[in-house]
Every structure is written in C-alpha cells, then in structure tokens.
Amino acid sequence: MSWPFDLFRSRADLDEDAFLRMVDTLRGFLGAVAHASPSSTQVTELQNDLARWTAALELRRVADDDAPYGQLAATPSHALGSLPDISIEEESASGLRATVTFTRWHVGGGGTVHGGQVALVLDELMGRAQLLSGWIARTAYLTTTYTAATPYERPLQVDVRTKLIDGRKRFVTARLTDGQVTCATAEALFVRVARYAGPDVTANRATASR
Secondary structure, three states: OOOOOOOOOOOOOOOHHHHHHHHHHHHHHHHHHHHOOOOHHHHHHHHHHHHHHHHHHHOOOOOHHHOOOOOOOOOOOOOOOOOOEEEEEEEEOOEEEEEEEOOHHHEOHHHOEOHHHHHHHHHHHHHHHHHOOOEEEEEEEEEEEEOOOOOOOOOEEEEEEEEEEEOOEEEEEEEEEEOOEEEEEEEEEEEEEEEOOOOOOOOOOOOOOO
8 A cells, every 4th residue: 555644545336345244254264264174176166266256356456555455444454354353342542442353264383373463453453543543653663472372263352552642652552361361462652654534433333343
C-alpha cells in the first residue's frame, strides 16, 4: 500500500460485506486444512480447485492501493485472512478489550499457538487503538514476552492500554490472557504519521470475525 498512508476507497463493484464473509470462510478453510488428513484424491482435487481460483483471481489483479485485503479499517482485522477471529468488546481513546480465537492453522511447534502469531495479533490491536484517538501510527518497536503457552480453539482475552503520550509518540501495552493465566504481554512504541479521517472503527464491533 502506498505511503504516506492513503485511506482505501472501495471500487463501485465491491461488496465489502461479501468480501469480509469470504475472508471469514477462508479462515475456516485454513483451520480445516490444519486439522485434516485428506486422501490423495482429495489433495489432487483441492490443488486443482485452488489453481483454478488462483488463475481467475489473477485476472482481477489490481494495484495494491485498490485491493481491499488488509485495508478495511472499520473492521478489527482489516480483512486480513492471516489474523484469527477477533471480536472487539470495548474500546475508547485509552485502549480496548477484545476476544481472539486462534485455530490449529496458527499453531507452531509443541502444539500451541506460534509466538509470531501472538505478536501479530497484539501488534494489530495495539495499532487499532491508535485509530480511536484519530491518528494513524506505525510501530516503532514491539517487545513481546511469553509467559505461558497460548492455546487455540477457545476464546482468549486481549487488553490494550495507552500508557504515555509524548508528542507524536504513544507508548502502549497489551496483555493476552486465558482466564486467569497470562499467556503474553507486549510493550510497544507507536509513532503518529497522519490524521485518521476514515470510517468509524467502532461501527462493526459486534461482528466477531471482522
């Protein structure tokens, strides 16, 4: 996407809700792939189907700025299929609370969620918190501390708080918990780069996987 940041504007023929449902289905598909032991016939059929869809989508290739993937700011995941299911429970200018549900697709070694996936979710939600105060910000640094194995296929809680504002700098913390167990914490510095004048990011809060 272009930088300095340009807000995404959907093309006239794009149904954003349908696109988000497609991304949700894609997440479910990847989770099913991670759980399955398909037959050789199924593998071949799926490979052929994916190749057919890859070719069809290549015919619809557009400039990065025109592609909705990762650019729908009013949704918790920006329509990123690489992120797990996210539901925003509460948000304000000082931070947010969310529920996240990883699938087996996000698992690393040892049968628990990959640490990189944990950091990805925390970074996404810490960045989202900046939009609530009217700014687009970039991550300057993010330090993640892992204190317990992160489970998958059950809802986990994320709490994000802005601790200090110093000019364009915003020092932010986040915590990922499984009930009373803290799975990971993060400290980050975000630097404001532009005013945010896009859609209300709280508008689709009730839609869990968006």
